[in-house]
Amino acid sequence: MSNKLPVGIQVYGLRDLLENTPENFKNVMQQVKALGYDGVELAGLYGLTPEHVKEVLDEVGLVPISAHVAFAEMMEDLDQVIADYKKIGVQYLVMPYMAEEYRPVNPEGFQKFLPMLNEVGKKIHDAGMTFLYHNHDFEFVRMADGKWGYDVMFESIPHDNLMPELDTCWCDVATGDAPGFIRKYAGRIPVIHLKDYIKKGEVKNMYKLIGIEEEESEGDTGYFGFR
Template identity: 35%
Template sequence: MKVKIGLQLYTLRDETAKDFTGTLRQVAEMGYEGVEFAGYGNASAEEMRDLLNEIGLAAFGSHVSLQRLEENLDEEIAYLKTVGAKYVICPYLTAEHLAGGEAFWRELFVKFKGIGERLRAEGLEFAYHNHAFEFESKIDGEFVFDAMYSAVDADLLKVEIDLGWVQYAGQDPLAYIAKYAGRLPLLHLKDFRQGKPGEAIDTVELGQGDLALNELIAAAEKAQVEWLIVEQDRCANPPLASVQTSINWLKANGHKA
């Protein structure tokens, strides 16, 4: 089955803050098939469910901060079950967390097992979304990224690889897709472009950067990825125009009808 195309709504955080409903309508009109939440505005779960059903968008998952996973997990479970989402994803860790070093990571792996068990009991699945810092240190000879998935069973923690950050960290995105095939339902499509010496690397619209996206998408389909998720951390152009450009690239390259 052809992989589906979703959008991480963090890209449109300023737009959803002003008009969540109107922004979702525009996302649906562009041709995105589903959304991954990064907050829900002020909409109740029932209101969100009804809106998504009306405009034909699937709610497949949500980025939920570690603090909310620890303190408000029951609320998240209830909301996501109401809107029909399947995946709960830990999206980032703070500098304060990371200052704890190896001890923090080992404690986090144990915590993730408990969260994964709770979500599995509710019919949901838990996943983790990487940045670059998971490739900057090792535990037991493995990058933290890999040590996490060695420590937590596959039925308790799925992989949401962010391809842009993997390449930014100096790793091979194709190799990582292959390594986690079968455990990788969610894949963030994020293009990076290397600037001139001394310039920051930044996220750009799909097809405007350095990633071999067509190869990566072909590998994702072989790896049984369910959702390819467009995300752009920062947009030089208006964010709605940026996500339109990205889905236009996907359509032009045969990845979306």
């Protein structure tokens, strides 16, 4: 029996090829497949219909694993979001980013936000899909009780309504212990982000695209290739 895990690519990372030329979608997906990827994580539909996106992915042979959808878009019309991505065949809807006013560094806003997350997650679960949260570094702030804000979030919301999409790069940047969080949430991480990064001392541009040489200079370009 093969233990090979399916590997997908974030379409967000290919956005420059698609944002102004959605007609390139099929060609880009063909190239993704040729590189050996099994599936994709969508990040918007670039003006295409869900039916067209599904048709292309089916033809090319890529699985629509998950989709990053802005929380504001979910709050505006969650029924439509669910319907669109169900047509494509997406199983995991992912909140990609937490607005500043709701982050753990602002405990009142954070506590106000958790029930909102739970409500959205329950509706997604009831529709037969799974709601995931994609972290950056700002979730890993110690709360008054000493717990990470990240842990408080997942302790406060039932597993059925919210699961991690652990971003190992951002987690490691913030805590230095991405493997520890993988073990802590074992069995609850259906999708995981794996990225390389550069981190030397207090360097601000903590990671760059693989293959980009680090500039040895006192100045910092702040280059971020991935999210």
